[in-house]
């Protein structure tokens with residue numbers, strides 16, 4: 001899924017543990033991501049999540 005040649009400069013991301021993260025730049029490699037929440041009444045940024053996160057495979 002990850003392609004090191006591609007980064008979507010509209011989606012900055014620092015989650016290096018995600019399979020979709022570009023390891024050489026702090027960008028996501030996906031064309032679009034889904035953001036959601038695990039709270040019933042989100043009030044701060046910690047309440048929201050990237051639901052396109054995929055845990056990076058171990059090498």
Ligand code: SF4
Nearest residue numbers: 013018020021028050
């Ligand atoms: S899928 Fe979400 S968590 Fe993963 S690199 Fe893209 S924006 Fe970051």
